[in-house]
Amino acid sequence: xxxxxxxxxxxLKSALGDKIQDVYEDARGLVVRVGLESVPAxxxxxxxxxxxxxxxxxxxxxxxWSRWAEETGTKESPPARFSLYYNLYSISSAARxxxxxxxxxxxxxxxxxxxxxxxxWAERIVFDMFGIRFSGHPDLRRIYMPEDFxxxxxRKEFPRRGVDPxxxxxx
Amino acid sequence: xxxxxxxxxECEEKLDLCAERMxxxxxxSHPATHGTLxxxxxxxxxxxxxxxxxxxxxxxxxxxxxxxxxxxxxxxISDRLNYCSVFINNVGWHQAxxxxxxxxxxxxxxxxxxxxxxxxxxxxxxxxxxxxxxxIGVLTPFWYTWNLREMAYDLLEFVTGARMTTAFTRVxxxxxxxxxxxxxxxxxxxxxxxxxxxDELDSLLSKNRIFNDRTRGVGAxxxxxxxxxxxxxxxxxxxxxxxxxxxxxxxxxxxxVDFDIPVGGHGDTYxxxxxxxxxxxxxxxxxxxxxxxxxxxxxxxxxxxVVLPRKDDVYGHIEGLIHHxxxxxxxPKAPVGAQCYDSVEGANGELGFTIVSNGxxxxxxxxxxxxxxxxxxxxxxxxxxxxxxxxxxxVASLNIIAGELDL
Amino acid sequence: xxxxEAVILLLAIAGTIAVVFVGLSRFLGPRNANQKKISPYxxxxxxVGSARERFPVRFYLVAMLFILFDIEVVxxxxxxxxxxxxxxxxxxxxxLFVLVLLVGLVYAWRKxxxxxx
Amino acid sequence: xRDKPPGDPSGRVTLADLNEAAEMVRELKKPGAAAKFVNxxxxxxxxPIPFGTACCAIEFMGMVGSSLxxxxxxxxxxxxxxRQCDLMIVxxxxxxxxxxxxxxxxxxMAEPKWVISMGACxxxxxxxxxxxxxxxxxxxxxxxxxxxxxxxxxxAVMYAILKLQERIGNETxxxxxxxxxxxxxxxxxxxxxxxxxxxxxxGGGE
Numbered sequence: 056x057x058x059x060x061x062x063x064x065x066x067l068k069s070a071l072g073d074k075i076q077d078v079y080e081d082a083r084g085l086v087v088r089v090g091l092e093s094v095p096a097x098x099x100x101x102x103x104x105x106x107x108x109x110x111x112x113x114x115x116x117x118x119x120w121s122r123w124a125e126e127t128g129t130k131e132s133p134p135a136r137f138s139l140y141y142n143l144y145s146i147s148s149a150a151r152x153x154x155x156x157x158x159x160x161x162x163x164x165x166x167x168x169x170x171x172x173x174x175x176w177a178e179r180i181v182f183d184m185f186g187i188r189f190s191g192h193p194d195l196r197r198i199y200m201p202e203d204f205x206x207x208x209x210r211k212e213f214p215r216r217g218v219d220p221x222x223x224x225x226x
Numbered sequence: 227x228x229x230x231x232x233x234x235x236e237c238e239e240k241l242d243l244c245a246e247r248m249x250x251x252x253x254x255s256h257p258a259t260h261g262t263l264x265x266x267x268x269x270x271x272x273x274x275x276x277x278x279x280x281x282x283x284x285x286x287x288x289x290x291x292x293x294x295x296x297x298x299x300x301x302x303i304s305d306r307l308n309y310c311s312v313f314i315n316n317v318g319w320h321q322a323x324x325x326x327x328x329x330x331x332x333x334x335x336x337x338x339x340x341x342x343x344x345x346x347x348x349x350x351x352x353x354x355x356x357x358x359x360x361x362i363g364v365l366t367p368f369w370y371t372w373n374l375r376e377m378a379y380d381l382l383e384f385v386t387g388a389r390m391t392t393a394f395t396r397v398x399x400x401x402x403x404x405x406x407x408x409x410x411x412x413x414x415x416x417x418x419x420x421x422x423x424x425d426e427l428d429s430l431l432s433k434n435r436i437f438n439d440r441t442r443g444v445g446a447x448x449x450x451x452x453x454x455x456x457x458x459x460x461x462x463x464x465x466x467x468x469x470x471x472x473x474x475x476x477x478x479x480x481x482x483v484d485f486d487i488p489v490g491g492h493g494d495t496y497x498x499x500x501x502x503x504x505x506x507x508x509x510x511x512x513x514x515x516x517x518x519x520x521x522x523x524x525x526x527x528x529x530x531x532v533v534l535p536r537k538d539d540v541y542g543h544i545e546g547l548i549h550h551x552x553x554x555x556x557x558p559k560a561p562v563g564a565q566c567y568d569s570v571e572g573a574n575g576e577l578g579f580t581i582v583s584n585g586x587x588x589x590x591x592x593x594x595x596x597x598x599x600x601x602x603x604x605x606x607x608x609x610x611x612x613x614x615x616x617x618x619x620x621v622a623s624l625n626i627i628a629g630e631l632d633l
Numbered sequence: 634x635x636x637x638e639a640v641i642l643l644l645a646i647a648g649t650i651a652v653v654f655v656g657l658s659r660f661l662g663p664r665n666a667n668q669k670k671i672s673p674y675x676x677x678x679x680x681v682g683s684a685r686e687r688f689p690v691r692f693y694l695v696a697m698l699f700i701l702f703d704i705e706v707v708x709x710x711x712x713x714x715x716x717x718x719x720x721x722x723x724x725x726x727x728x729l730f731v732l733v734l735l736v737g738l739v740y741a742w743r744k745x746x747x748x749x750x
Numbered sequence: 751x752r753d754k755p756p757g758d759p760s761g762r763v764t765l766a767d768l769n770e771a772a773e774m775v776r777e778l779k780k781p782g783a784a785a786k787f788v789n790x791x792x793x794x795x796x797x798p799i800p801f802g803t804a805c806c807a808i809e810f811m812g813m814v815g816s817s818l819x820x821x822x823x824x825x826x827x828x829x830x831x832x833r834q835c836d837l838m839i840v841x842x843x844x845x846x847x848x849x850x851x852x853x854x855x856x857x858x859m860a861e862p863k864w865v866i867s868m869g870a871c872x873x874x875x876x877x878x879x880x881x882x883x884x885x886x887x888x889x890x891x892x893x894x895x896x897x898x899x900x901x902x903x904x905x906a907v908m909y910a911i912l913k914l915q916e917r918i919g920n921e922t923x924x925x926x927x928x929x930x931x932x933x934x935x936x937x938x939x940x941x942x943x944x945x946x947x948x949x950x951x952x953g954g955g956e
Contacts, residue, residue: 082325082566083580111453113569114595116580127562127584140580142567142595146453146467149474153567173456176603184289199282199632200882201847208290208881215290217881246686253676254851255801257830262803262848264678271689272749283848284803287880302877309805309901353808372815379812389812390805390901613749629804661788662861669857674831677851 061085063104063152070100086140086153094156095165098141102170107148112171114142117181122211135159137187141167158187166191184209247275250614254283258361258618261628265605265617272613277606284632292592296557297323297397300592305391307594308630311350311573312392313342313382320395321477322568322579326560327397329529333479333521335399340479340516341412342385342394343570344509348420349378350573350625351460351502355427358499358622362440367427374423377416384411397558398533399526409517420510427503441496445608445620452493455607456600459575461624464501465493471571483515495623502625532558557587574598574625596630694746705734781922792836792862793918794824796911799835799859801852804842805901806869813904823911832858837914839907840893843871844884856891864918866910867893870900 064078067087074093079086089097101109117139124132135157143152158164166189167174178189179198186207189195197204206213252258252265259265262283268276288303295303304319305312317339324331331339356371379389385404386392394401431437447457452465462469470487472480488504490497526533534553539546562585569578575597584590601624608620673680712719712727719726741747781789798820800810814820814828821827829835832855844852856865867887870876873896875885887893894917895910 082328082564084567110450111456111458113456113458113576114578114580114593116593116595118582118591123584123590126586126590129562142578142580146469146474171456172451172454173600173603176599177456180599197282199285201282208287213290213881215287215294215880248686249681251675251678251681253678254848255677255830255855261807264676271691283845283851284843285845285847285882286843286878287882288878291878291880306805309808353811357811369816372812373817376812376815376817388901389903390809665861667857669854672858674833674858677855679854 063101063107063109063150066104067097067100071097083153084151086155088155088157091139091156091158091162091164094139094141094154095167095170097154098143098167098170101143101152101154104145107145107150109143109145109150109152111144111146112141112167112173112177113144113151114140115167115174115177115181116140116142117185117187117209119185119209119211133157135162137185139164139181139187163188163190165189168192183207186210252617258621259626260357260622261626261631263602263621263626263628263631265621267614267617269614272615274609274612274614274617277609277617279602279605281602281628282632284628286632288633289592289594292589294588296587297560297589298557300589301393301395302391305393306629307596307633308350308572308574308577308598308627309390310353310627311346312390313339313346313386313394314350314570314572315577316392316395317343317478318568318570318572318577319579320397321570322566322581323397323560325568326564326566326581326583327529327532327558328561329398329527329532331399331527332524334403334523335525335527337479337516337520338385338400338404338525339395340483341513341520342382342392343478344513344516345378345381345412345416347509347573348506349375349382351506352378354502354573354622354625355499358495358619358625359431359437361618361622362437364431364434364437367430370423370426370430374419377419381412381416384408396526396533398529399524403525409520412513412517417510417514420506424503424507428500432500438496440616440619441499441623442494443492444495444612444616445623446492446494447604447608448493451604451607455604457575457604458597458600459572460501460505461493461498461601462575463487464490464497466491471569471576475569477568477570479516479519480512482519483512485509485512495619498623559585559587560589561585569595572597572630574601574627574630577630594630594633596633598624598626598631599633602626602631691749698741698746702734702738705731781920785922786919789919789921793915796823796825796837796864796915796918797827797829797835798825798837798839799830799832799855800828800839800841801855802839802841803844803848804869804871806841806872809901809904810839810841810868810907813907818904818908820908820911823908823915825911832856833860835859836863837911838863838865838891839868840865840872840887840891841868843876843878844887845882846884847882849884849890852887853890864894864914865891866895866897866907866914868897868907868910869902870898873898876900 064085064087068075071089071093074090074096075087076090077088079088087097098112117137119137120133121136124130137158137160139156139158141154141156143154144150145152156164164178164187166178168178168191175193176198178192179195181187182189182192182195183197183199184207196202200208206218208217248269250267250269252267254262254264262281264280264283266278266280267274286306288307292300292303301316301319304315307315352371352375356368356375359365359367359371382392383389385408386394386401447455447465449466452462453467457465458469458471466489468487468489471477472485473487485508488501488508490501530549532553535546535549540550541547560581560583562583564583565581567578567580569576571577576595577597578595580591580593580595581589582591605621605624609617612620673684675681708730709727712723716723800807800814802808802810812818825837832838836859838856838859840852856863865887867873871878871883872887873893875883877900879885884890888896895914897907897910899906
């Protein structure tokens, strides 16, 4: 899986050059860390790659690192509060690649809906669950929670059993 | 209060002839939605002009719940994702965990997982084909497909003890070994029935004039659009793209069994159904080959961090007792800062699990890549411009499972 | 009043059964209407707009065609009952009748009244 | 057969309800012949509306399917319109977004109506103790029988239906509905004339 993706990295470096902050490999596979603004550029380059075009954006995942330092006790916590992982897959050459971008709370991420149609709903989940806004998204509204729900449930500070005691008279 | 809806341009001149557009709510509690999803249609007569979907009626906050459960407990969450093919979810979840922990599963467990996954896949296709035919108006296939699913239930119950929510895999292997008589029970009872029902479905539906009229060319999607929408699984293969996680990235025992990937031509409802019928035959072939090569040996990896020690070790030595207590009470601990993504070929497509571990026995973040979610996002594209009667046929052929859709 | 007792008996039985069923449910069924209960059923969601809207003309067209050919079938029934007695003349007569309507059907078909678009 | 939802607005069963239920049991007489006939006809034609949301809906389909046929007990036709159903089977997790839908469907069902809550999620919210799940459907609708189990076996739900049929068999307040029917006419109207339904349609409320 990762061998096919390696040559693509060289071509990506030539295309983006300085914008790529880091390329590392972990249990997930090859991860390319990129600045937040250059995510669409990276996706565009990967999509229109000559030999193995990454034509499917399988998934967008967000992680909230706010409790990371205190839970793991490590000193170095990730550079910003949220991180976005774009899970790209190339059907022709069966290669998988992750584009990673960090963003602070309240920062707007660029939308990828003009590149992939699957980004439309994927970004709506991330907005609904984490409150990360995507600039350029056609209709960014909540997908799971009701419209008038003011919180972002998957943020670490949101309690699992919810906030309105009236609705859940718990123990 | 009656909202004034914008009239379509082309009927401006024959104003009186053209009727107002009617907003029809095809709501959360409806027989043909197979679950809790809502489609708000703007109709002009019988033609669908605008289609807006609303989901989240079964959003149970599984990803938030997973942050409070241990790795072996989360198998219960994975049961309730795609509750028609539960075993594949269990295998998907624990395979991602094993990739995170860096554990190798013994061959017997790998083969048993493959066999039971294929049984679950056949059961899931039955729940898709049966009700889909009922929505189109053909009632008889429902009874045939449901009989086969009951046999799959019996098989799953025979091996795991539960009909639906099996929760049979653990980090490092399976909860228990398969009982004797499994091989004989599959080859003698289950497999002949699978082939018979598939041939019956073929003869019943493929040449049926009404069925062809209702499904051929309905809800078709081109290859490029399907990939752009993130489609995977039978729906994508019906569009002509031969992408199957079992073949592209062979996991479990799919490397040493040979099976071919059925690919449809037009990507319409007809192809989506018959790709699933053909896939059931391939699954039966996989089961046969895997059963013939089923090795003996332990079912769990002998990695101390993860697997319970043997009973005499527990009663014999204090370390065994402590080790047993630790595994049972707290479950295995993952390495700090490990992140992993692993995907299996679920019945509806690529079912992926992203896990971020913080060194404790609970994941820091668990994300499920649910195939139904991306398949359903393309519904407006499939349905706008078609007649209202095509909507149930298209939605049912996408096999939308609310548990997986709403996470 | 030769054969009519059977018809009257049939109508009587059918009438009583209908009255009994409707009466029973009206008499036994409790009436606790409240605002939510009598609001139209829209899959559990509060209804938007009213159902009394103007239908497109195609529905009316299809309905007219149906009535036309339905009446034709009604005329076939008595003919079928007396088919043997009427002999060839009856047969030709009815064939002409069906032919005329067939021409009407072909005309409607060519004009595209049957297609929905 | 409950006329009004349980005591306090949040739907929890309070002491007053228990006393009321106990008092109902005390004055439970043996049903008369006519009531016995009506009960017999009602209990053998319980048409279910499967309010299926999650995994229990698939087990419900298993129960309605060919091998464990529910129509053996008179529940022949699975209707999805609340107007034609007597028995609502809440199968699956009810989330907060789905709760108003459940309440609307329950209220749109025609009396006499009964509710079976199938599965742990419908009974108590099950294992999903999260922000978006209603902890039990009996917080918003009165439930007659609870079927435990996480995806309970179809036979378990059939057992609940049989138990419900038994209970319907010896209900007494069946013909009494005539009094309540007449009382509803008089209470809302000065003399004969508008029925409760007309009064509601033309305003004036309950």
